[in-house]
Amino acid sequence: HEYEERQCVQTALGTILLGMSQREDSEDWMLFAAVDLLLDSNKAPAVDIEFSKTCLQAANMAWNKAAFRSAAKYADAGISRLDLDDMDEERYDLWLELSNLSAEMHFSRGDFVDSNRLVGSILQRSRTVDDCYRANRVSMNTYTSLEDWGAAVECGICVLNDLGVPTLRNPSKLNILATLMKSKWLLKGRKPRDLEDLLPMDNPRMAEALFFLGSTAFCSWMKGDENRCTFLCLKMFILTIEYGICTDSPYAFAAYGMCMSHIGEYTLAYEYGRLAIKTLERPGTEKAIAKTMVVVHSYLNYLRKPIQESLKPFLYGYTSGMRHGDVVQAGYCLRARACIGVVAGVRLTEHERELLGFREFYKEFKQQATMAMQAPWLQLTQNLLGKAENVLVLTGDAMDEEETLNQLKPSATTRFDRNPSLAFRFYNVHYAKRTLLYTFGEFEMADDNRKQTARLGGETATLHSKLYDFVFCCLICLAMARKGKRVRYHKQQANVYHKELMVRAEQGCVNCVPLLALISAEKRALKDKSGDASLYKQAIAMLGRSGFRLFKAIACERAGEYLLECGDIEGSKEFLQQAWDEFYDFGTYAKNTHMREKYGGIYEFSECFPIESHSSIKFRAHNLEKWKQDAR
Numbered sequence: 001h002e003y004e005e006r007q008c009v010q011t012a013l014g015t016i017l018l019g020m021s022q023r024e025d026s027e028d029w030m031l032f033a034a035v036d037l038l039l040d041s042n043k044a045p046a047v048d049i050e051f052s053k054t055c056l057q058a059a060n061m062a063w064n065k066a067a068f069r070s071a072a073k074y075a076d077a078g079i080s081r082l083d084l085d086d087m088d089e090e091r092y093d094l095w096l097e098l099s100n101l102s103a104e105m106h107f108s109r110g111d112f113v114d115s116n117r118l119v120g121s122i123l124q125r126s127r128t129v130d131d132c133y134r135a136n137r138v139s140m141n142t143y144t145s146l147e148d149w150g151a152a153v154e155c156g157i158c159v160l161n162d163l164g165v166p167t168l169r170n171p172s173k174l175n176i177l178a179t180l181m182k183s184k185w186l187l188k189g190r191k192p193r194d195l196e197d198l199l200p201m202d203n204p205r206m207a208e209a210l211f212f213l214g215s216t217a218f219c220s221w222m223k224g225d226e227n228r229c230t231f232l233c234l235k236m237f238i239l240t241i242e243y244g245i246c247t248d249s250p251y252a253f254a255a256y257g258m259c260m261s262h263i264g265e266y267t268l269a270y271e272y273g274r275l276a277i278k279t280l281e282r283p284g285t286e287k288a289i290a291k292t293m294v295v296v297h298s299y300l301n302y303l304r305k306p307i308q309e310s311l312k313p314f315l316y317g318y319t320s321g322m323r324h325g326d327v328v329q330a331g332y333c334l335r336a337r338a339c340i341g342v343v344a345g346v347r348l349t350e351h352e353r354e355l356l357g358f359r360e361f362y363k364e365f366k367q368q369a370t371m372a373m374q375a376p377w378l379q380l381t382q383n384l385l386g387k388a389e390n391v392l393v394l395t396g397d398a399m400d401e402e403e404t405l406n407q408l409k410p411s412a413t414t415r416f417d418r419n420p421s422l423a424f425r426f427y428n429v430h431y432a433k434r435t436l437l438y439t440f441g442e443f444e445m446a447d448d449n450r451k452q453t454a455r456l457g458g459e460t461a462t463l464h465s466k467l468y469d470f471v472f473c474c475l476i477c478l479a480m481a482r483k484g485k486r487v488r489y490h491k492q493q494a495n496v497y498h499k500e501l502m503v504r505a506e507q508g509c510v511n512c513v514p515l516l517a518l519i520s521a522e523k524r525a526l527k528d529k530s531g532d533a534s535l536y537k538q539a540i541a542m543l544g545r546s547g548f549r550l551f552k553a554i555a556c557e558r559a560g561e562y563l564l565e566c567g568d569i570e571g572s573k574e575f576l577q578q579a580w581d582e583f584y585d586f587g588t589y590a591k592n593t594h595m596r597e598k599y600g601g602i603y604e605f606s607e608c609f610p611i612e613s614h615s616s617i618k619f620r621a622h623n624l625e626k627w628k629q630d631a632r
Helices: 002-021 028-040 049-064 068-080 089-108 112-125 129-145 149-162 173-187 192-197 204-223 226-243 249-262 266-279 286-303 307-323 327-344 348-364 368-385 401-408 420-439 443-452 464-482 487-506 512-527 534-546 549-565 569-586 589-599 624-631
Strands: none
Touching: 002 028, 028 049, 028 068, 049 068, 049 089, 068 089, 089 112, 089 129, 112 129, 129 149, 129 204, 129 327, 149 204, 173 226, 192 266, 204 226, 204 249, 226 249, 249 266, 249 286, 266 286, 286 307, 286 327, 286 464, 307 327, 327 348, 327 368, 327 464, 327 549, 348 368, 368 401, 368 420, 368 589, 401 420, 420 443, 420 464, 420 549, 443 464, 464 487, 464 512, 487 512, 512 534, 512 549, 534 549, 549 569, 549 589, 569 589
8 A cells, every 4th residue: 555655656746747847947857857756656658659758858868968877768768658569650750769869878888788789679670771870870889899890890881882872892092092182173272271161061861971981981990901991081071072061070171181191291181180170169060079089189289289288178078978978989088188198297196096087987888998098008107106016017906018918919810900909009008118118217128118019000190199109219219329239220210210200390290399309418418428418408498398297307317317427416416306306296206216216326315205105116226336436
C-alpha cells in the first residue's frame, strides 16, 4: 500500500512539474525532475508519442549540459515508448532522432557496446540513405577511439560514395598535384581573407560530405596513407570553394593550411589558419571548434604567434567539444595542451595538476589512445618535480618507459611508415626523454636517444613539438662538441637542426628568435674561450620575455658552465644562482637537487628549497672533480 501511494505521489508531482516546465519562465531542473519522477513511478504510459517527445526534449537539454549519461537515459526511455512495428512518418522521425541522439550519447560517455547496438538498429530500420549519415558519424568516431583506422577509412569511403563524392582508391602524387592545381585555379588569385565572405552552403549532402572527408583524411594519415590524407584535405577545400560555407568549412581551411605547410608556404599556411578561426565566428560552425583548434594551434598558429597564445584555445576547444558531444576531438585538445605545457612555461605544479585531471577525463570516456599519447609528458613533469625514483628514467605513476617502448617497438609487420600513430607515440616518448636528459646534463645519453629517432619521419607537417625538438637536438649536438666528442660530426648535425630553425625564423616564426639566440651563444662558447658571456645574457633576456622558462633556466646554467670552463669563478656564480632561482620558480625541484650535488663544491646554494617534500635523488657527480680542477 505504501509503495502504491508513493508511486501515486511521484506521478502527481511529475505531472505538475511537467506542466510547469512548459512555461516560458520555467527552469531546466523542472523538466529533468518531471521525467525522472514519471520514469521512477512506473506510471508513464508504455506507448505514448507525447511522452517520447518530452523525453527527447529532456535528452537534448541534458546534452547541452554535457550530461551524457542522463541524455542517453532519456533518449532510451523515449525509444521504449514507441511502437517500432507500426510507425507513421511522425513516429519514424521521432524514433530516428531519439536513436541517433542515444547512440551519440552512449558513445560520448564511452559505452561503445550500446552505441554500436543503436547504430546497427538505425542502419537496419532506416528508410533512406540520408537517414544513415548521423549513425555513420558515430561509427567513424568509435573506430577512431579504438584506433581501428582501416575500418574507419573503409566506412568513410563507402559513405562518400553514397553521397556522390567518390574518391580514388590509391591516389598518386600526380593526382595530388592535379587536385592542388585545381584548388589554385578555383581561387583565381584570391587571398585567404577574400574567402571570409563566401556564401553559406545550401547543399546538405555536400555539407555531410565535408565531415566524412575530414574524418577519413585524419584516419588515412593515422593508417599511414599520406597520399589519401592530402588528397582528401584538398578535396574538402575545393568543395568549400564551390559550394560555400558549412559546419566543417573551418576545418577544411585549417586542413588546406596544413597542405601549404607541407610544401613550405608557411606564410600562406598561417593565413589559412587565421581564416579557419575567423570562419568559426559564423553561425552553424560551432561543432567544428574542437577539431579546428587542434589543427590550427598545433600546426599553424605558432608560425607567427607565441606558443603561449595556444594554451587557452586548446581549453576552449575542449569545452566546446564536450558541449557538442565531440569527445574524441575534446581529448585531442587536452593532449595538445599537455604537449606544450613544459616548453610554454606553465609552472610544473600547476601543469601536473592539469594533466592528472586530463587523465581522469581519458579514463572516464575511454580515450585510451589519447591518454597514452599524454603519458610521457605527465611523467616528464613528475620527474622534473622530483616525483620519480630514478629521475633520468620515464617510469613512475604515469608510465613505465621500458614497457612502453617494448610495446611500441616496430616489427617487420608493423613498420613506422605504415603506422604513424605508433610512430607518433614512439617519437613522443623519445622527445620527452631527450628533454629530460639534456636538462640534467646527460648529453651522451641524450645524443644516443637522438640517434634512435633521427630517421623517424613521424609528423611531417609543422607540428609545434618538432620545432622544440629541433632546438633540443641542436643543443645536444653542440654540448657534445663542446665536450670534445666527435666534434666535426656533431657540428654538422647541429647545423642541420640550426638550418631547420632558420627556415622557420625567416618565414616569421617569432618563437624561433629567442631559441636561436641561445643556440648562437652555444656556438660561440664552442670556439671562443675568452669568457665573453654577452650572447648568453642576450639569450636569457629574450627567453625571459618570451615566456620560455625552462630554456631560460638552461641558458643560465650553460652560461655558468661556460665561465667555469674559462676560469671565471665569480662570474659563473651569478649565472648559477640565477639558474637555481629559475629552476626553482619553474618547479623543477629535481634539477635543484642536481645542481646542489653537481656544483656544491664550487658554490653554496640557498637552503630555501622544499627538497624534503620530494623523493631523494642521487646523481652521478662525475664532473664535480673536473669543475674543481678547472676552477683551481
